Amino acid sequence: MWSRNNVVTALAALAAALVGVAIALIFFWIPDDADQGISQKIFYFHVPIALTAYACFGWGALKAFLHLWRRPSGADLESYVAIHQGVIFGILTLVTGSIWARASWGVWWAWSSTQLVLFLVLFLFYSAYFMLRFSVEPGPARANLCAVYALFGVVLIPISFLAIRLANDFIHPTVFTSEGPQMEGSMFFAFCVAWAAMLALAAALYHVELAGKRLDTTLRELRERLA
Amino acid sequence: MSQGQYLAAAYLVVFVVVLAYVLIIATKLVRLQRDVAAIAELVAEREPPAELRAEPESPRPQVTLG
Numbered sequence: 001m002w003s004r005n006n007v008v009t010a011l012a013a014l015a016a017a018l019v020g021v022a023i024a025l026i027f028f029w030i031p032d033d034a035d036q037g038i039s040q041k042i043f044y045f046h047v048p049i050a051l052t053a054y055a056c057f058g059w060g061a062l063k064a065f066l067h068l069w070r071r072p073s074g075a076d077l078e079s080y081v082a083i084h085q086g087v088i089f090g091i092l093t094l095v096t097g098s099i100w101a102r103a104s105w106g107v108w109w110a111w112s113s114t115q116l117v118l119f120l121v122l123f124l125f126y127s128a129y130f131m132l133r134f135s136v137e138p139g140p141a142r143a144n145l146c147a148v149y150a151l152f153g154v155v156l157i158p159i160s161f162l163a164i165r166l167a168n169d170f171i172h173p174t175v176f177t178s179e180g181p182q183m184e185g186s187m188f189f190a191f192c193v194a195w196a197a198m199l200a201l202a203a204a205l206y207h208v209e210l211a212g213k214r215l216d217t218t219l220r221e222l223r224e225r226l227a
Numbered sequence: 228m229s230q231g232q233y234l235a236a237a238y239l240v241v242f243v244v245v246l247a248y249v250l251i252i253a254t255k256l257v258r259l260q261r262d263v264a265a266i267a268e269l270v271a272e273r274e275p276p277a278e279l280r281a282e283p284e285s286p287r288p289q290v291t292l293g
Contacts, residue, residue, distance in 0.1 A: 036230075038231055038234055039230040041234055042234055042237045042238075045237065045238065045241055046237070049241070088244065095237075095240050095244075096237045096240060096241065099237040100237060102228075102233060103228075103230055103233035201245070205252075209252065212252060212255050212256065212259065215259055219262045223262070223265075223266055226266065226270065
């Protein structure tokens, strides 16, 4: 328990420090984009948040796979918490992306953009995970069902990520190509710091939520034993 | 809206969502604290009073000399 608390504290401190550094870099160091101006600075949080959402869904799927394969205790709960984090970061991706679209393209949403629609499909797929989870009685059957569902969803991640490259989507910009990142070194550095900040934030929130859920389960068991 | 206002709105959304999440977690922690207090009360009710808990001293074996 002592080491777990330390991990959460360290991750929270790291996330706070990295977010602070990222904001300082974005607003005081890197230049404004020549084409989009100041609104392009949304990119430094929007894309890392989207990549973090993918990472959370991927982590949730990995835990689901482990649950089905080796059945370690707590893998189902870890998968659920990771997917919950992914949905939160997914909401942030959709909202910040929508604001950026309005600033850059003049519209809040573009149905013609494959990248946007596929991300929405991925988000809705994992949102439906909670409908499945809370419509089945807790137990091994629910854990297995949820694990299979989480594994199916992970297929959508590479499709969503590669959609823009496969579909010749001219609306949504492609920054990371096979020739590397299409931006200045300082911009790429700020992007990496912002991404590390989002990953640290997601990890801190994941551990806090997981600790809360574990404590909740332990307390419920204690109460049942005492009743 | 200007470009700067859109930028501020995007960053504000991230801040507000993270803040809302932290508030939800804080609410859950308050509930967990209440649960811990309730369980501690249940345990206290089940435990016998201190005077009954103290074990009576076992009589010393008598040793007769000679």
